[in-house]
Amino acid sequence: MASVEAGTYDPRSYIGLLRSIAAIIFRAISLILTVSLATGVGVWTSRYMIARGSPLSADMYGPWQHWRSLGRESADPYTRAHLASTGKLRISADSAGIFEARTDSQGARLHSSCNYKISGMSLPGLWWSIAVFDSRGRLIPNEAGRYEFTADTIAPNPNGSFVVTLGRDALPGNWIPTGGAGRLVLVFTVLDPANGLSDEQRAERNKRLPIIQRESCS
Amino acid sequence: MNFLRRIDWRLLLIFFIVAAIVHIIATFLAVNDQRGTAYARLSHLLPHNTMTIADPITPRHEPLPYLSPDARYAFCPFDTSNTTMRVHVLLPDLGWTVGVYAPDGSSLYFAAASADRETTINLSIIPADDRFLGLAAEERQTTDDDQTIAAPKGFIVVRAPDRGAPYRAATRATLEKASCVAGRV
Numbered sequence: 001m002a003s004v005e006a007g008t009y010d011p012r013s014y015i016g017l018l019r020s021i022a023a024i025i026f027r028a029i030s031l032i033l034t035v036s037l038a039t040g041v042g043v044w045t046s047r048y049m050i051a052r053g054s055p056l057s058a059d060m061y062g063p064w065q066h067w068r069s070l071g072r073e074s075a076d077p078y079t080r081a082h083l084a085s086t087g088k089l090r091i092s093a094d095s096a097g098i099f100e101a102r103t104d105s106q107g108a109r110l111h112s113s114c115n116y117k118i119s120g121m122s123l124p125g126l127w128w129s130i131a132v133f134d135s136r137g138r139l140i141p142n143e144a145g146r147y148e149f150t151a152d153t154i155a156p157n158p159n160g161s162f163v164v165t166l167g168r169d170a171l172p173g174n175w176i177p178t179g180g181a182g183r184l185v186l187v188f189t190v191l192d193p194a195n196g197l198s199d200e201q202r203a204e205r206n207k208r209l210p211i212i213q214r215e216s217c218s
Numbered sequence: 219m220n221f222l223r224r225i226d227w228r229l230l231l232i233f234f235i236v237a238a239i240v241h242i243i244a245t246f247l248a249v250n251d252q253r254g255t256a257y258a259r260l261s262h263l264l265p266h267n268t269m270t271i272a273d274p275i276t277p278r279h280e281p282l283p284y285l286s287p288d289a290r291y292a293f294c295p296f297d298t299s300n301t302t303m304r305v306h307v308l309l310p311d312l313g314w315t316v317g318v319y320a321p322d323g324s325s326l327y328f329a330a331a332s333a334d335r336e337t338t339i340n341l342s343i344i345p346a347d348d349r350f351l352g353l354a355a356e357e358r359q360t361t362d363d364d365q366t367i368a369a370p371k372g373f374i375v376v377r378a379p380d381r382g383a384p385y386r387a388a389t390r391a392t393l394e395k396a397s398c399v400a401g402r403v
Contacts, residue, residue: 030226030229031229031232034229034232034233034236035232035236037233038232038233038234038235038236038237038240039236039237039240041233041237041240041241042236042237042238042239042240042241042243042244043240043241043244045237045241046240046241046242046244046245046248047244047248049245050245050248071319071323071324071325072324072325073320073324073325073326075324077245077246077249078245080249080322080323080324081245081248081249083255083256083322083323083324084248084249084250084251084252084254084255084322084323085248085251085254086254086283086284087254087255087256087258087259087282087283088256088282088283088284088285088323089256089282089285089319089323089375090323091315091317091325091328092317092324092325092328094325094328095315095317095325095328095330125333127312127313127379129286129288129289129379131286131287131288133283133284136283137283137284138277138280138283139275139276139277139280139287140277141277145276147275147276147277147287148286148287148288148380150288150313150379150380150381151312151313152313152379152380152381152382153380153381153382185284187284187286189286189288191312191313191315191330192330193330193332193333194329194330194331194332194333194337195332
């Protein structure tokens with residue numbers, strides 16, 4: 001005949017068991033939260049570095065950002081993902097300098113509620129253009145039908161330098177209307193000459209990028 | 219010191235390792251996601267293996283984001299799976315360019331016009347398999363010699379700078395001379 005031996009009740013071991021269970025649950029929750037947070041951080045940093053660039057893939061020249069291996073077959077994954085995800089069509093960094101600015105030269109975000117003066121130095125022998133877009137890469141509709149200036153269409157100063165103005169209301173000179181667009185993105189493109197540029201010439205070109213000054217805001 | 223003692227270093231290590239792995243996976247997924255590329259967008263809009271002059275870039279006609287309105291464009295999405303392509307482009311003046319791009323947007327070939335002379339570009343695009351005998355992936359050329367590049371798919375972009383209203387008819391006339399024609403393998 002089997003006999004059942006009644007166990008003795010020990011409150012200390014019962015509390016210890018509960019503590020152990022609570023510690024396991026706490027560790028599991030901590031682990032889940034850590035993995036979730038890490039996943040979010042991993043995705044966010046990837047998206048940010050693809051969309052906005054980082055020192056790993058892009059250089060900054062004042063407010064101008066330049067993806068250094070854009071369009072090259074040897075481009076880093078961030079640059080390749082940037083092209084793939086944005087749908088941009090860009091001339092290779094081997095053949096042109098393409099610079100994007102989202103801020104003025106003082107670091108303030110470019111916005112259509114402000115007027116800007118963009119002063120550029122002469123770039124002899126190089127074809128260039130400067131165009132303005134909204135933050136989604138769309139042109140800004142305006143009655144003047146004016147969205148960009150190029151080396152061919154700009155009215156330069158006598159010494160070859162140029163000034164472009166951005167603003168909601170008509171301004172004298174080379175004015176591009178920006179009314180109602182919100183945040184702005186400037187794209188400055190400089191084509192290399194047919195026989196290419198040396199690294200020193202590229203460095204020199206990159207020193208001569210336009211300065212973006214905020215004039216007034218409304 | 220109490221603060222450091224309370225940190226769970228194992229969790230911190232797990233955080234950094236998981237974040238790094240997810241970061242790398244997300245980046246490579248984005249590299250391989252070709253749905254939003256310029257090629258994917260243009261190949262839905264334009265006929266293949268034919269040079270098409272796009273309408274001037276305006277707010278009502280923007281086939282691609284950040285596409286600068288500083289030029290008129292001619293596009294030719296191509297597919298050399300059953301054919302080769304012959305490309306002929308005239309680059310009359312500074313600012314004119316022709317580029318051949320892979321579907322991911324990387325440049326396979328690029329040529330820019332010289333300021334002092336007209337440049338004629340003749341290209342052959344052949345399938346990227348053993349029928350191809352080899353050529354550097356990216357060549358900058360301003361000579362009139364024929365060039366051959368290997369690419370299974372991609373698109374050709376001829377870019378004619380906008381020099382203002384008086385020149386637009388002449389620019390279009392020159393752009394119309396650009397061609398991409400399918401040939402035989």
